[in-house]
Amino acid sequence: MGECSNLSSSTKRNEACWQRLCPQDGTQGKPVQLITLKSLLVPVALEQLNPASAYGFCPSPNCLVVYFSEQGQTFASADLKVPVFQKNVDENVFVCYCFGWSRQRIREELNQSGKSNVVDRIMTHVKAKRCGCEVNNPQGSCCLENVRSVVKQTVEALARG
Numbered sequence: 001m002g003e004c005s006n007l008s009s010s011t012k013r014n015e016a017c018w019q020r021l022c023p024q025d026g027t028q029g030k031p032v033q034l035i036t037l038k039s040l041l042v043p044v045a046l047e048q049l050n051p052a053s054a055y056g057f058c059p060s061p062n063c064l065v066v067y068f069s070e071q072g073q074t075f076a077s078a079d080l081k082v083p084v085f086q087k088n089v090d091e092n093v094f095v096c097y098c099f100g101w102s103r104q105r106i107r108e109e110l111n112q113s114g115k116s117n118v119v120d121r122i123m124t125h126v127k128a129k130r131c132g133c134e135v136n137n138p139q140g141s142c143c144l145e146n147v148r149s150v151v152k153q154t155v156e157a158l159a160r161g
Contacts (some may be wrong), residue, residue, distance in 0.1 A: 116154075
C-alpha cells in the first residue's frame with residue numbers, strides 16, 4: 001500500500017488508497033454511506049458495525065458478501081433486513097426499493113401494456129425528491145441502472161417467447 005499505510009486513523013481517509021475490493025471474491029466494490037448500513041443491518045449485525053470504517057458494497061451476484069470494510073469486516077445477505085437485488089434472483093425482490101418495483105411487477109406492466117414506464121415514473125419521484133435510496137436500497141444509491149437493465153432483459157425475454 002505504500003503511503004496509504006502511513007495514514008493515521010485520525011487522518012481523513014484518502015479514498016484512492018483503499019481499492020474497495022471485496023475480500024471474498026475480489027470484485028470492485030462501490031462506496032456506501034454508513035447510513036445505508038445503519039438502516040438495513042439487522043440488530044445483531046448492527047451491533048458489530050464499526051462507524052469509524054469506510055464500507056463498500058459488493059455487487060457480485062455470486063458472492064455472499066454484501067458489505068465489507070477496509071479492515072476486512074464483512075456483512076452477508078443474512079445480515080440485512082431486506083433481500084439484495086444483485087444477490088437474489090427471486091421475482092419478488094425489489095429492483096427499486098423506494099417505490100416497490102420488483103422484476104415481477106415490471107414484467108406484469110410489460111405484459112399488460114406492451115411497454116414499461118417504470119423508469120419515467122421513478123425519475124419523476126426522484127425529481128420530486130421522494131426517493132430515499134441511501135436508506136432503502138442496499139447498494140446505497142439510485143436504482144435506475146438496475147431498473148433499466150431489468151426492463152431490457154424482460155423485453156428481450158418476452159420477445160423470445
